[in-house]
Amino acid sequence: MSQLKTIGHMADDIPSTPGKFKPEKSSVYFNRIRWYSSLSKLTLWSFLFLSLLLFLFFASPRLERHGDSFQTVSKTATAATWGGHDWELRVRQSARVKHGAHGLTVLVTGASGFVGTHVSMALRRRGDGVLGLDNFNNYYDPSLKRSRQKLLERAGIFVVEGDINDRDLLTKLFDVVAFTHVMHLAAQAGVRYAMENPKSYVNSNIAGLVNLLEVCKSANPQPSIVWASSSSVYGLNSKVPFSEKDRTDQPASLYAATKKAGEEITHTYNHIYGLSITGLRFFTVYGPWGRPDMAYFFFAKDMLKGKQIKVFEGPNHSTVARDFTYIDDIVKGCLGALDTAKKSTGTGGKKKGPAQFRIFNLGNTSPVSVTELVSILEKLLKVKANKKVLPLPRNGDVPFTHANITLAQKELSYKPTTALQTGLKKFVRWYSSYYSDSKKKSGSVW
Numbered sequence: 001m002s003q004l005k006t007i008g009h010m011a012d013d014i015p016s017t018p019g020k021f022k023p024e025k026s027s028v029y030f031n032r033i034r035w036y037s038s039l040s041k042l043t044l045w046s047f048l049f050l051s052l053l054l055f056l057f058f059a060s061p062r063l064e065r066h067g068d069s070f071q072t073v074s075k076t077a078t079a080a081t082w083g084g085h086d087w088e089l090r091v092r093q094s095a096r097v098k099h100g101a102h103g104l105t106v107l108v109t110g111a112s113g114f115v116g117t118h119v120s121m122a123l124r125r126r127g128d129g130v131l132g133l134d135n136f137n138n139y140y141d142p143s144l145k146r147s148r149q150k151l152l153e154r155a156g157i158f159v160v161e162g163d164i165n166d167r168d169l170l171t172k173l174f175d176v177v178a179f180t181h182v183m184h185l186a187a188q189a190g191v192r193y194a195m196e197n198p199k200s201y202v203n204s205n206i207a208g209l210v211n212l213l214e215v216c217k218s219a220n221p222q223p224s225i226v227w228a229s230s231s232s233v234y235g236l237n238s239k240v241p242f243s244e245k246d247r248t249d250q251p252a253s254l255y256a257a258t259k260k261a262g263e264e265i266t267h268t269y270n271h272i273y274g275l276s277i278t279g280l281r282f283f284t285v286y287g288p289w290g291r292p293d294m295a296y297f298f299f300a301k302d303m304l305k306g307k308q309i310k311v312f313e314g315p316n317h318s319t320v321a322r323d324f325t326y327i328d329d330i331v332k333g334c335l336g337a338l339d340t341a342k343k344s345t346g347t348g349g350k351k352k353g354p355a356q357f358r359i360f361n362l363g364n365t366s367p368v369s370v371t372e373l374v375s376i377l378e379k380l381l382k383v384k385a386n387k388k389v390l391p392l393p394r395n396g397d398v399p400f401t402h403a404n405i406t407l408a409q410k411e412l413s414y415k416p417t418t419a420l421q422t423g424l425k426k427f428v429r430w431y432s433s434y435y436s437d438s439k440k441k442s443g444s445v446w
């Protein structure tokens with residue numbers, strides 16, 4: 001306070017025309033000493049204040065600009081670096097159509113994810129141009145995502161490291177490449193984790209989706225979009241098998257609610273901007289290179305370690321069942337959706353006519369109980385499971401799923417052919433190979 005007063009005095013004493021002011025020598029001398037001492041104190045305080053500001057800036061979670069929104073960047077997410085001549089060259093090369101009749105140029109979001117990797121590889125195998133995008137977050141072991149990325153790179157697919165919420169990045173990608181299609185698979189997956197980290201679902205499955213649609217609607221030409229919805233949207237629906245016409249207004253988890261919201265949001269963008277959009281409701285997809293957060297995966301891991309596994313059962317000891325769908329069947333469904341997607345009708349963010357809007361179930365049409373899943377794994381892994389049977393927790397799980405796939409069969413020529421036993425055999429073979437020497441053998445099971 002005293003300093004502030006001194007400064008205030010000083011300011012009052014300084015005449016507006018300094019040249020005319022002639023104070024006595026001694027008073028000028030003492031005033032100057034006082035002034036210098038106050039000035040050094042002021043400098044010291046300013047320095048301390050600035051240091052505090054700098055400390056707070058570097059110690060606080062970083063905020064990065066993402067288009068016109070700010071988003072906290074997770075400590076574990078790698079800072080995305082993109083742009084520059086070499087980067088653009090890699091983007092162009094990866095997205096260039098190589099050969100084949102299809103000639104699609106596809107941006108695959110979530111490319112280093114389970115389904116993303118398989119779809120990207122399948123597209124590349126038939127000669128389509130593929131560019132991947134992935135933020136490599138740590139929802140599950142990022143080293144598995146990095147191994148998948150290596151596979152993709154070996155196949156000539158560049159995976160851009162970045163987030164679907166980064167509007168500048170998405171805009172840049174569409175400036176560099178005229179994508180004909182977007183295969184949108186980036187999402188916060190997992191039914192039960194939604195209770196632990198609800199924001200992550202809103203950030204990826206709603207905010208990220210809207211950001212992507214915003215960029216797609218303004219792109220010229222607009223791409224056709226195929227994206228991953230989920231069987232979980234059927235929620236408490238008890239009419240089996242689940243048909244696309246059944247009600248989906250009773251989600252049992254926040255995850256399901258964000259996927260349902262995605263279906264409504266995509267409808268809006270189709271309606272207003274003429275974007276061609278196809279939503280695919282995946283039914284519990286499993287297989288090699290799968291997600292470690294899914295039951296078949298961590299059951300195998302825990303069974304091999306002799307650890308106890310929790311097997312859920314429904315009311316009155318009823319079985320809990322899933323329409324487990326093998327990854328190769330899902331990939332065929334995804335490619336079928338891309339190949340039959342009509343062009344978007346808008347330009348420059350304006351609709352020119354009605355555009356295609358579709359939703360399909362992609363399931364296996366033969367549900368299997370979790371108990372049976374465990375028995376198959378026991379045979380394949382040659383170990384006895386240490387099971388603990390527990391009532392289905394109230395954390396978003398539904399007791400059963402069962403897909404009616406008539407529509408996908410008709411429109412996408414979708415025809416699943418892999419029984420759970422066969423698919424799990426392939427999963428177990430991959431699992432043993434990958435984890436016996438994950439570094440050396442990561443590419444050997446393709």
Ligand SMILES: O=C(O)[C@H]1O[C@H](OP(=O)(O)OP(=O)(O)OC[C@H]2O[C@@H](n3ccc(=O)[nH]c3=O)[C@H](O)[C@@H]2O)[C@H](O)[C@@H](O)[C@@H]1O
Pocket residue numbers: 189190191229230231232282283284285293294295296309310311312320321322370392397399
């Ligand atoms: O079909 C879908 O749309 C969803 O499929 C899976 O969700 P979920 O079917 O619940 O798959 P898991 O988490 O692998 O669970 C499979 C079954 O095992 C049961 N389970 C799970 C965990 C556990 O410890 N014990 C157990 O018995 C579950 O109740 C469920 O019936 C995926 O995790 C979701 O991302 C996806 O959207």
